[in-house]
Amino acid sequence: MNRRDFLAGAGAAAVTAWLPDAVYAAGAGRYDNLLVLVELKGGNDGLNTVVPYADAEYYNLRPRIAVARDQVLQLDAAAGLHPSLQPLMPLWQNRELAVVQSIGYPAANLSHFRSIEIWDTASKSDQYLSDGWLTRAFAEAPVPRSFAADGVVVGSNEMGPLAGGGTRALALNNTGDFVRQARLAGGEGVARNAALSHILKVERDVTQAAANLGNNSVTLRSEFPNHALGNAFKTAAQVVASKAGIAAIRVTHSGYDTHSGQQGTQQRLLKELAEGLVAMRAAMQEIGRWDSTLMMTYCEFGRRPRENQSGGTDHGTANAHFVSGGRVRGGLYGLPPALGRLDGNGNLPFAVDFRDLYATALDRWWGINSALALNGRYTPLDLLRA
Amino acid sequence: MLKRLFVFLIALLPALAAGAPMGFDEARHLLNRTSFAANVEDIESFAKLTRAQAVDQLLAWTSGKMITPPPAWVNEFESPRRLRDASEEERKAFQRQQAEKGAELRGWWITEMLTTPSPLTEKMVLFWHNHFVSGLQKVRSPVLMYRQNQLLRKHAFGYFGDLLHEVSKDPAMVVYLDGASNRKGKPNENFAREVMELFTLGEGHYSEQDVKEAARAFTGWSIDPDSGEYLFRRPAHDEGVKTLLGRSGNFDGDAVLDLLLAQAQTGEFVVSKLWREVVSPQPDATEVRRIARMFRDNRYNIKVALRALLLADAFYAPQNRAALIKSPVDLIVGTLRQFRFETGEVTPFLLAARQLGQDVFAPPNVKGWPGGEAWINSASLLSRKQFLERLFRAQEMRQPLPAALPGASPRERLVRAALDIHFDSELWFKQFAQGDALLTKVVLATEPAATAASTAQGVPRLRELVLDPAYQLK
Numbered sequence: 001m002n003r004r005d006f007l008a009g010a011g012a013a014a015v016t017a018w019l020p021d022a023v024y025a026a027g028a029g030r031y032d033n034l035l036v037l038v039e040l041k042g043g044n045d046g047l048n049t050v051v052p053y054a055d056a057e058y059y060n061l062r063p064r065i066a067v068a069r070d071q072v073l074q075l076d077a078a079a080g081l082h083p084s085l086q087p088l089m090p091l092w093q094n095r096e097l098a099v100v101q102s103i104g105y106p107a108a109n110l111s112h113f114r115s116i117e118i119w120d121t122a123s124k125s126d127q128y129l130s131d132g133w134l135t136r137a138f139a140e141a142p143v144p145r146s147f148a149a150d151g152v153v154v155g156s157n158e159m160g161p162l163a164g165g166g167t168r169a170l171a172l173n174n175t176g177d178f179v180r181q182a183r184l185a186g187g188e189g190v191a192r193n194a195a196l197s198h199i200l201k202v203e204r205d206v207t208q209a210a211a212n213l214g215n216n217s218v219t220l221r222s223e224f225p226n227h228a229l230g231n232a233f234k235t236a237a238q239v240v241a242s243k244a245g246i247a248a249i250r251v252t253h254s255g256y257d258t259h260s261g262q263q264g265t266q267q268r269l270l271k272e273l274a275e276g277l278v279a280m281r282a283a284m285q286e287i288g289r290w291d292s293t294l295m296m297t298y299c300e301f302g303r304r305p306r307e308n309q310s311g312g313t314d315h316g317t318a319n320a321h322f323v324s325g326g327r328v329r330g331g332l333y334g335l336p337p338a339l340g341r342l343d344g345n346g347n348l349p350f351a352v353d354f355r356d357l358y359a360t361a362l363d364r365w366w367g368i369n370s371a372l373a374l375n376g377r378y379t380p381l382d383l384l385r386a
Numbered sequence: 387m388l389k390r391l392f393v394f395l396i397a398l399l400p401a402l403a404a405g406a407p408m409g410f411d412e413a414r415h416l417l418n419r420t421s422f423a424a425n426v427e428d429i430e431s432f433a434k435l436t437r438a439q440a441v442d443q444l445l446a447w448t449s450g451k452m453i454t455p456p457p458a459w460v461n462e463f464e465s466p467r468r469l470r471d472a473s474e475e476e477r478k479a480f481q482r483q484q485a486e487k488g489a490e491l492r493g494w495w496i497t498e499m500l501t502t503p504s505p506l507t508e509k510m511v512l513f514w515h516n517h518f519v520s521g522l523q524k525v526r527s528p529v530l531m532y533r534q535n536q537l538l539r540k541h542a543f544g545y546f547g548d549l550l551h552e553v554s555k556d557p558a559m560v561v562y563l564d565g566a567s568n569r570k571g572k573p574n575e576n577f578a579r580e581v582m583e584l585f586t587l588g589e590g591h592y593s594e595q596d597v598k599e600a601a602r603a604f605t606g607w608s609i610d611p612d613s614g615e616y617l618f619r620r621p622a623h624d625e626g627v628k629t630l631l632g633r634s635g636n637f638d639g640d641a642v643l644d645l646l647l648a649q650a651q652t653g654e655f656v657v658s659k660l661w662r663e664v665v666s667p668q669p670d671a672t673e674v675r676r677i678a679r680m681f682r683d684n685r686y687n688i689k690v691a692l693r694a695l696l697l698a699d700a701f702y703a704p705q706n707r708a709a710l711i712k713s714p715v716d717l718i719v720g721t722l723r724q725f726r727f728e729t730g731e732v733t734p735f736l737l738a739a740r741q742l743g744q745d746v747f748a749p750p751n752v753k754g755w756p757g758g759e760a761w762i763n764s765a766s767l768l769s770r771k772q773f774l775e776r777l778f779r780a781q782e783m784r785q786p787l788p789a790a791l792p793g794a795s796p797r798e799r800l801v802r803a804a805l806d807i808h809f810d811s812e813l814w815f816k817q818f819a820q821g822d823a824l825l826t827k828v829v830l831a832t833e834p835a836a837t838a839a840s841t842a843q844g845v846p847r848l849r850e851l852v853l854d855p856a857y858q859l860k
Contacts, residue, residue: 042751110579110594110597111579111583111589112751112752112753113583113589113753114583114589153763157743157750157760157763157765157766158756158760159760159763169763170763170764170765171763171764171765171766172764172765173765177768178764178765178768181768181769181771181772182768184768184771184772184775184853185764185767185768185771186836186855188835188836188837188838189834189835189836189837189854189855190835190837191835192708192832192833192835193705193708193709194667194709194759195667195708195709195710195711195758195759195858195859196708196832196835196855196856196859198711198759198762199711199762199767199835199855199858199859200835200855202762202763202764202767203767203855205764206764206767206768209764257751259564259567259574259576260564260567308567308572308574309567309569309572309574310564310567310574314574314575314576315575345594345598
């Protein structure tokens with residue numbers, strides 16, 4: 001698989017448009033397939049993650065912080081990974097790692113908060129929605145009640161794509177503590193206003209999830225790196241291993257807002273990310289779930305191609321992300337960053353709408369109709385094996 | 387005729403209400419929102435006042451004065467320059483020392499919140515900390531964060547325009563939003579964007595071009611790395627003509643701030659945020675416009691806006707009582723104050739606040755803590771309840787502690803502090819000789835959510851009440 005096989009825009013739409021909506025089993029998603037979203041909070045610099053090392057313009061724009069050509073881990077004749085991502089190379093060689101370049105959306109917003117809201121709610125740039133895209137998907141095709149929860153958020157206080165009232169979403173940091181503390185939540189009571197109703201709902205979700213997680217716990221042998229992201233992946237893996245069922249997990253990795261001194265910070269973050277993804281893969285293989293696991297990175301935006309005066313980068317637009325799993329067709333997707341076609345703010349044009357990536361998860365991975373959850377038809381990427 | 391008389395009487399009602407004593411329930415509500423916890427005696431004395439008298443009383447008590455002495459080092463700026471030739475060892479030692487100072491700084495503020503005679507002052511300083519956000523994660527200097535806290539304190543009830551101008555030149559802010567790297571010809575947009583999006587106008591009320599032009603106006607706003615003081619670097623300042631918000635001129639940063647203050651939207655943005663802090667999660671657009679106009683007409687006098695909010699009919703409306711979710715600081719400081727816990731070192735409470743999602747002096751990002759329902763998810767709700775349960779359980783299992791050995795490790799000190807929490811239940815319950823109804827009314831902002839009738843008494847009853855979902859509301 002390489003980018004020649006990538007079906008840009010209308011091309012991919014032509015392939016899927018003939019599919020009648022009826023092929024989607026009404027209201028029943030294939031939730032035995034797990035989705036793991038990895039948020040790179042702050043806006044990872046995609047250009048120094050998937051480096052266009054053959055493009056002289058890249059080195060012109062970044063005299064101080066570019067990744068040197070002889071340092072990159074070459075994927076093809078134009079793109080290479082940051083050296084800290086070395087742990088991902090076995091996945092690449094095994095064709096389990098898809099690298100999608102130039103992901104973005106029209107009329108990009110450069111605010112962290114607004115742009116992540118756009119990503120989390122899958123809204124248009126000028127549209128304000130309150131429910132997360134997964135919340136809407138689960139409303140349309142409910143997750144079985146027997147599952148521990150619809151989704152779990154690890155390592156963040158924000159529910160992101162699982163925000164909104166309709167979903168059974170949990171935040172948890174450690175499964176053992178969660179099950180032990182759950183006795184403190186009752187869930188019984190009369191809701192007299194929105195705030196109280198929210199609290200009571202959280203209590204009920206806790207009670208149900210704890211009952212399921214507590215009865216099905218499995219001890220994993222796989223080891224996780226000793227940092228916050230490693231611990232978050234460990235918790236995620238334990239939730240999956242409990243066999244109680246979970247449709248989606250969102251793990252957050254913070255610190256990517258590198259306005260200054262980017263090199264050292266990103267070097268550490270990308271190393272942690274690669275270690276975490278690889279550990280998660282090992283754990284999923286251990287419990288026989290790797291073929292039913294799809295991991296995707298995402299964040300609010302990429303960063304500006306031209307470095308700033310502080311050895312960092314400011315807020316940008318289009319970005320590169322990773323998709324990995326046992327049934328992922330590894331390779332490069334999307335288009336290389338168009339450094340010669342920057343906009344008035346000095347930012348990149350996009351080639352793949354982020355909602356195409358979401359449609360891939362909804363339509364192809366879960367077999368549910370993405371059009372409602374995404375407020376429109378988007379084109380799944382052809383990056384999954386049957 | 388009768389109809390006209392009726393209309394006349396209806397019109398008179400609010401005036402009558404304004405002139406009558408507010409009564410127990412309104413006093414409890416007012417104090418729940420403007421302090422960390424309402425005690426029986428405070429509620430009863432406020433109940434005798436009219437709404438206006440009560441609010442004026444609360445505002446008269448506010449002051450910038452602190453009663454907790456600051457940490458000893460607050461006047462010693464630690465220049466990062468000293469690390470230029472430092473060894474790896476020295477760097478690590480410096481970082482350890484800074485981390486300890488950061489903990490001391492948080493401890494100082496929490497102590498002030500626990501002991502201040504004007505809780506409203508601390509609540510407003512915290513509000514501004516969450517509006518003009520800076521954080522230790524990036525500023526890295528506890529001294530600069532302390533100075534910023536003093537600045538927020540100085541203007542907490544003053545004029546919003548003064549606060550905006552001064553905080554924009556505040557060294558912690560300059561570091562936090564990359565002012566030092568914003569130079570002529572090489573602008574860094576971080577501060578210019580946030581001043582519009584988060585401090586004054588709000589998202590959607592400015593363009594990307596406005597951000598770019600404003601960034602040019604703020605070029606040169608920097609700090610002196612030796613003293614940690616604000617420094618204007620004239621050579622780095624862009625003297626050219628800038629065009630933003632429909633105006634053109636050789637604006638400097640102060641001129642841009644004045645342009646922002648001249649926008650009606652700024653008053654509405656700030657008043658809406660205050661509304662969500664003290665009144666309800668959903669601001670009433672008409673009332674916000676009315677109060678914002680008063681706010682602007684009075685040179686952005688913060689007291690004027692706050693007074694209007696606390697006297698608005700919406701503030702006392704039944705549907706807005708117990709409609710806000712306590713922040714972690716409300717919950718922790720409020721519980722300790724409500725039950726008059728005697729405490730030793732405050733470290734366990736700093737850790738609790740961090741675990742519950744509100745690490746003071748270190749908000750998650752420049753937007754601050756989102757608050758409201760976002761405070762409560764499965765993880766944070768269980769942590770809240772566990773904190774409350776342990777607080778009352780520690781009481782039952784309390785044993786005399788052996789004297790501390792000199793040079794105790796931080797961990798040992800923490801364990802000791804956690805054990806050194808005392809609740810004098812006998813004394814406390816003396817307020818409630820009248821029985822459970824009053825107890826419930828004081829501990830909870832609304833009726834218990836749990837439907838089952840309780841026969842528990844004493845501390846077990848308290849435990850039931852604080853673990854009731856309604857205890858999370860104010």
